[in-house]
Amino acid sequence: MKKKRITALLLATAMAVTTLTACGNQAGSSNGGAATADASGYTYTGTAPITKDGGASLKILAETSNYTNVDIANAEIVKKVIEDAGISVDWQLVDYNNYTDSVGPMLTTGAMDADIILLPDQDPNQTYIKSGLFVALDEHFANMPNFSKWLDANPVIKAEITAEDGHIYYVPGTNVGKDYQPVLMYNQVWLDKAGMEAPTTLDDFVTLLKYFKENDMNGNGDPSDEIPMSIMAYFLPYMFGPAFGLDLVSGFQADDKGNVTYAYADSENFKAYLEFLNSLYAEGLLEVEYTSLDRDQVIERISNDKTGVAFDFSWAMSMMYSNVLPYYDGTAKTAFVGAAPLSGEHEGFYVGRVELGNMFGVSSKSSNVELACKFLDYAMSDPCQEMYQWGIEGESYTVDSNGNKTYTEQASDNDWLQQLGINPSFVFPAQQSVASTDALVADWHAESNAWQRQYVVDPWPFIYSTNEESEVINTYMVDIQTYVDENATAFITGTKALSEFDSYIEGVNALKLADVLKVKQDQYNRYLAALK
Ligand SMILES: [Ca+2]
Known part of the structure; x- marks a missing residue:
């Protein structure tokens, strides 16, 4: 029972998405020039299709759905995105439960052959970036109009995913950060x-x-x-x-x-x-x-x-x-x-919580970098996000004359909705939405969330670490966390008297907190610089 309830919670959060729209300005985007025609003479400008070359195909390494009865590669939403894009996809799906353990070593040893790769983690120490495994996407922004506009409209995310070398390597899916917290x-x-x-x-x-x-x-x-x-x-x-x-x-x-x-x-x-x-x-x-x-x-x-x-x-x-x-x-x-x-x-x-979710990169070994960039760009575009969040019009939702969407009766069948491919964050950069969560909860609850949002503040941001920084954090932080957690419980339950608080502080300092703080300060300074 417990497991089921937790899954339900995850699903709920998973089913949320915003029209975190890309109505941001073009100015200031690091758009690397104008879009150009591909070999078939077609120019992709952000809407489907991405090519008119009938035989175009991409290999994608990603994970299976966490619902064991869902074949995500054959889910209607996923198939429609690919079909609209005008390509075919050769899927390499690794089990959701083992994804990090399986794909991490594949990246380390280079034993993979895919154009687009779902990262096994968020590459917090820039390990994959520094190994040259992924293409710097900002050099291809001429072919990624949706992504570059979206980054301009989301400066915190842009600052977070800007690597130490100033480049951007990944297209992230996002979690809702301020709503339903x-x-x-x-x-x-x-x-x-x-x-x-x-x-x-x-x-x-x-x-x-x-x-x-x-x-x-x-x-x-x-x-x-x-x-x-x-x-x-x-x-x-x-x-x-x-x-x-x-x-x-x-x-x-x-x-x-x-x-x-x-x-x-x-x-x-x-x-x-x-x-x-x-x-x-x-x-x-x-x-x-x-x-x-x-x-x-x-x-x-x-x-x-x-x-x-x-x-x-x-x-x-x-x-x-x-x-x-x-x-x-x-x-x-x-x-x-x-x-x-x-x-x-x-x-x-x-x-609140960090909005960054699953990250997708284009392999530097890909023989089709341009097409891969275009596909990732299309897969994170607004029309696709709408499908990820609401599904297929007439099947999982309807639209009234005012343009408001409502889930159908059938969409309340969670198994059916999952099999349709709702929120396919396992394979595409999907964004959670507030609107679709609003539609699922009681009206008074949606109103409560909208009102409580004013009190939600950003958490500590995601910031890439350098090798030296990650070494300091990995060396000291586990001990520090264990120490403060154990002491907090002891002080709260009274097994340790608060008169011993000063010696507790001495204890944290003895675990090299100052070294960790220096790293965190450096990282925060970089984050602030990237935010400007
Ligand atoms: Ca009573």
Whole structure:
């Protein structure tokens, strides 16, 4: 059951996409000149087909669907993209579950023969780039009008994927970064019974938790079976870090002046964060078994009307939590509803996520670089993204006279939708969309997401490492993370007294945090430079 639910969550996020449109300006794009005609005399300008050479073919190395009953290469959406492009594709699909382990060594040894390759990872240390495995795509932007325009409209992504040498090597798929992120949610029925609004400060929050703990919120006659909040340990940093000015999710954070710090080594704010959580723990407001709590247990509690506060990916709000409440009638009045983040001495926020997803490159050994660049460009164009997100008109969705799309009844059959090839991020640079997620969740939930979006801030960005930098990070960061995680749990549960906090800080420093911080500062400086 657990596995299934997690898959459902991933799918949900997977099915989201935006029309992150490329209506950006042409000016400033590193467009390498005008498009030119290919050998068949045809000039690709961003719309299908990409060639009129009837025999054109590309080899693509990518992964199978994570749905074992989906043959992604023969899915209707995937076949239509290829057919419209006017080419044929020789697929080399490697099992989704082993993709990184299988394809990583293939790239290292050069034992592959493909024009377009889905990377086994995001090449964080520029290993493949430095090995010369991939073509610098910016040198082919004349043949990639959609991609170059999209990069201009998405400067953060452009800065993130600009390599140390100034070139761009990969076309990324994207995740939704600001919508449907982890957020705070309350049982509205309990809030109404308590006669309280959703709190926005830590103090009011504690007052509410105490009320939930001491009263018979579920009305079963037993005032002691309520668990005021059910939060998985993973989400505590998301939920409470911001009120203390900390992005404990990213760990590293930069201030207004661009100075990078490590939130878990903040001698003032992190200590205050631990003190607060320790007090919740001591008062029974953060439950004893919080470290082992999983999503299935949260769902079970909610289905038994035992808990009043949750924190999870927004998707859970109407799709996994509200829907199991015994009295949920489809409206926000009877649901777990989204709220503003909690503020303390610092104003609260929610931590978003890096939008970069799967990355696709053109092999430098390809005998057909130009065609491969054109295909990747077409495969990330708006008409294709629309298909990735909504499927096929008349089959999975309809469009009304105002141009609004609605999923068909058949599209609610997830197996069918997957077999159609929805969100084919395994084989193409697909972008998650907000609009298609909005169409799947309850209306009140979509409205809640749109409202909560204002509180979501960018996480620490994806930044390429140099060899030296990755060595420093690989050498020290695992130990540092283990150390801070273990200590955080010990301080929160009181097995370690907060009087030992200074020695904890000394301990982090002894693990060479300063060396890691220097690397992170250098990287952030590069990121800021690329952003300009
Ligand atoms: Ca009760």
